[in-house]
Amino acid sequence: MEAVRAGERQLMARLPDGALMRRAAAGLAAACTGLLGRTYGARVVLLVGSGDNGGDALYAGARLARRGAGVTAVLLSPERVHxxxxxxxxxxxxxxxxxxxAVVEGAVEPVGGLIRRADLVLDGIVGIGGKGGLRPAAVELADLVQEAGVPVVAVDLPSGVDAGTGEVNGAAVRAAATVTFGAYKPGLLIDPAREYAGAVRLVDIGLGPHLPPDGARVEALQHADVARLLPRPSAESDKYRRGVVGVVAGSARYPGAAVLAVSGALRSGAGAVRYAGPGSDAVIARFPEALVSAGPPRHAGRVQAWAAGPGLGDEPEARQAVAEVIGSDVPVLVDADGLRLMDLAAVRARTAPTVLTPHAGEASALLGVAREEVEAGRLAAVRDLAERTGATVLLKGSTTLIAGPGDVPVRVNATGTGWLATAGSGDVLSGLVGGLLATGLDAHDAASAGAYLHGLAGRLAPDPPSATDVAEALARAWQDVTS
Structure with a gap:
């Protein structure tokens, strides 16, 4: 967030006094007009704190008032108002x-009726510098708004959420929409704060040229970004040049995990999929194009990457298979049971790229903390796990995050859907990302592109989708991204 503040300071130094705030207010007022449908006669309440967010709300309120709206500002710090x-x-x-x-002398006007009669409320209480939850006076106002059921537009981000981490440490405003300025803040993309932001609209205030190239420590890929990453075969390509991915998944108890992981790998753009394990009969019955082996990974043949872990169970053979994969000199993805069976010291010692794909429970076990701690601080957890393991970590869940070791931006996947919380969906993702590794993508890009396609496939599949539906929708997701 310091990069955003520094960029704002540079931009303000080049503009007349107040010009940047008026730019932000113009975009904010336009968004409010769109939500209201009509401006003339609408009743708008501004919740105004002492910072620049309060100033943005006031200037936007002035624009709405000039268009015929009845606008009232509720001042939480009248002695420090903009x-x-x-x-x-x-x-x-x-x-x-x-x-x-509010701490003032004299009478204070009741605002409950004012809020209940409002058509729209603007939340300009706290800006990106706020830490912790709302103060008591702000909590009272937020409670009144929630009880009244009036839609809220948050100015830059909902008050009470942490702009830099997505954490919510106390009471916070729940917005129907958030109008943010210049750049997306991590708290608008990462749960739990994302759930407080509603629909997010970015207003361009000219900040981009004043952000350093590495200033966005959190980023979200879009269609065009993913399209540039995805492998494309050339006229000289053959199945081996396109990459061969090995899949180690499934067991006598969970043969379906093998089938689902292979289904994702087959739709990864890799030229061939080798399966090694006890699910070979189930795999070849479903996918005759797969190359299968019932033996350990070392007998499967040459591969450019491995995807290992889904449905392996607890048998000694499973632990040995994971050890063989981690001991290889090619990129490796480890998921599900593989995360329990792997030797962390061996993972840290690897020189080839490694991708780990835990959900919150698996991440908590690897970090040695409570699951609730991971879910409340997903950004900190994914960064910590990447640094501890030296691997790229794809933390699955309500917000999928991808972090690598070292100074690389954390990527937030924007395509996910709650429908992906279904048995076997993660197995499909494992095969897909493993296949992208085999095509030559680096770990960060393979995990990011795989999560993006997987989330999009979840949206394109019929509701409610099964994991098989998600796998079958991956082809449509590719077409959607690349067309």
Whole structure:
């Protein structure tokens, strides 16, 4: 977040006083107009704190008031309110009242009825510098808004969430929409804070050229980014040049995991899939194009990458298979049972790329912390696990995060859907990412592109999708991204 603040300072130094805030306010007012449907006669309440977010809300309120809206600002810190914004609001016909609980002399106007009659509330209480949950006076206002059921538009981000980590440490505003300025903040992309943001709209205020190249420590790939990463065969390609991925998955108890992991690998763009393990009969019956072997990985033949772990169970043969894969000199993905069976020291000693794909429970076991700690601080957890293991970590869940060791941005997958929380879906993802590794993508890109395609396939598959439906929708996801 310091990179965003530094960029804002550089941009403000080049512009007339107040120009940057008015740019932000113009985008904010336009978004509010779209939500209201009509501006004239609409009743808008501004929840105004002492920082620049409060100023943004006041200037946007002034624009709405000039278009005929009835705008009232509720001031939580009237002694520290943005004076220029408040003057603009009053000049446009808006008015202000003092919030209950604010430290002022004299009478405080009740605001419960004002909020209940509102068509829209703007949350300008706290900006990106806020830490911890809302203060008591702000909690009272947020509770009134929630009880009234009035839609909220958050200014830059919902007050009370951590802009840099996505954590929510206390009470916070729940918004129907968030209008953010210049750059996406991590807290708008990462759960649990993402759930408080609603629909997010980015307003360009000219900040981009003033952000350092490595300033966005969290990024979200879009279709065009993923399209540039995906492998494309050339006229000289054959199945081996396109990459061969080995799959170590499934067991006598869980043969379906082998089938699902292979299904993802077959739709990864790799030229061939070798399966090694006890699920070979089930795999060849479902996918005759797969190359199968019932023996250990070392007997499967040459591969350019391995995907190992889904449905392996606890047999000694499974532990040995995982050890063989981790001991290889090619890129490796480890998932599910493989995460329990692997030797962390062997993972850290690897020189070839490694991808680990835990969900929150598996990540908590690897980190030695409670699952609730991982879920409350997903960004910190994925970074910590990447540094501890030296691997690229794809942390699955309500928000999928991809982090690598060292100074690389964490990527947030924007395509996920709750429908992917279904048995076997992660097995498909394992095969898909393993196959992308075999095509030559580096670990960070393979995990990111795989998560993107997998999430998109979950959206394209019929509701409610099974894991098989997700695998079958991967071809459509490829077409959607590359067309």
């Amino acid at each position: 004076e220029g914004g408040l003057a603009a609001l009053r000049a446009a016909g808006g008015r202000s009242v003092v919030a209950p609980g």
